[in-house]
Amino acid sequence: MKAKPSSHQQNVSAASSNVNIIHHISSTGEYIKYYHKNKPTERLFFCSECGKTFNRNSHLISHQRSHTGEKPYSCPECGKRFMRSSHLVRHKRIHTGEKPHSCSECGKRFITTSDLVIHRRTHTGERPYHCSECGKSFVCNSVLIKHLRTHTGEKRHCCPDCGKYFTTNAYLVVHQRIHTGEKPFSCTQCGKSFTCNSVLTKHQKIHTGQKFYPCHQCGKIFANNTQFLSHQTSHEGKNSNFSLDCGKSFASKRHIVLHQRRHIGEKPYSCSKCRECFTDIRHLTRHLESHQR
Numbered sequence: 001m002k003a004k005p006s007s008h009q010q011n012v013s014a015a016s017s018n019v020n021i022i023h024h025i026s027s028t029g030e031y032i033k034y035y036h037k038n039k040p041t042e043r044l045f046f047c048s049e050c051g052k053t054f055n056r057n058s059h060l061i062s063h064q065r066s067h068t069g070e071k072p073y074s075c076p077e078c079g080k081r082f083m084r085s086s087h088l089v090r091h092k093r094i095h096t097g098e099k100p101h102s103c104s105e106c107g108k109r110f111i112t113t114s115d116l117v118i119h120r121r122t123h124t125g126e127r128p129y130h131c132s133e134c135g136k137s138f139v140c141n142s143v144l145i146k147h148l149r150t151h152t153g154e155k156r157h158c159c160p161d162c163g164k165y166f167t168t169n170a171y172l173v174v175h176q177r178i179h180t181g182e183k184p185f186s187c188t189q190c191g192k193s194f195t196c197n198s199v200l201t202k203h204q205k206i207h208t209g210q211k212f213y214p215c216h217q218c219g220k221i222f223a224n225n226t227q228f229l230s231h232q233t234s235h236e237g238k239n240s241n242f243s244l245d246c247g248k249s250f251a252s253k254r255h256i257v258l259h260q261r262r263h264i265g266e267k268p269y270s271c272s273k274c275r276e277c278f279t280d281i282r283h284l285t286r287h288l289e290s291h292q293r
């Protein structure tokens with residue numbers, strides 16, 4: 001009876017066979033094809049929730065957090081938690097002020113490369129994301145998504161305090177500050193605080209002296225909207241009252257003031273009962289009646 005070859009003898013035989021095959025391969029291209037055809041099968045890691053596959057177990061573990069909601073990485077400054085360590089690293093730059101990515105055109109710096117890529121499109125004019133409804137173009141996909149909701153009327157983000165709905169979570173966050181009284185954006189010049197950064201930016205122009213409200217009647221330029229609207233009364237005719245943001249005209253100064261508040265989000269009249277705010281004092285009066293019923 002013929003003896004069965006040992007495992008060592010089998011390995012030597014297989015190696016010899018491979019050497020003989022390689023000797024018969026005439027080019028590097030043929031060798032690469034042979035290698036990929038005969039290389040060991042790569043091990044895959046499967047997600048039991050959605051069936052996705054990963055070539056590394058660490059990638060699978062990171063992915064599974066999208067199902068469990070686990071956020072193991074915590075910011076020591078503010079306590080905010082993240083699914084991935086790379087997300088925490090980017091977040092920490094908000095606290096440190098670090099902006100490692102610089103624009104070669106204007107020198108402006110950014111926290112992430114994705115922010116830099118989007119910014120560069122302001123120089124190139126590139127707007128790769130297009131609305132299929134109206135054809136309008138945008139520099140990034142997130143802005144397109146927000147824009148699409150103006151066509152669908154979709155408002156997914158609900159305020160738990162008053163039940164009002166908003167098209168984006170960012171608008172909801174700003175709105176909720178009406179209920180909490182939070183004003184996280186402070187002016188370094190005078191200390192005045194604001195609910196959102198855009199209103200602070202407009203306010204700061206008062207201190208810098210920057211003038212960006214031009215009068216189309218006489219050419220004068222004003223530092224803020226209030227001065228501009230006050231000046232408009234010096235011109236006769238209802239067309240002197242128009243919105244700089246959308247160009248809409250109004251018959252009176254009061255109407256243009258109310259309209260402009262919608263653009264900047266200003267709501268100066270607040271309810272002492274529930275802290276809800278309004279652009280017009282008449283809307284506040286009607287609202288107060290609802291508390292008395």
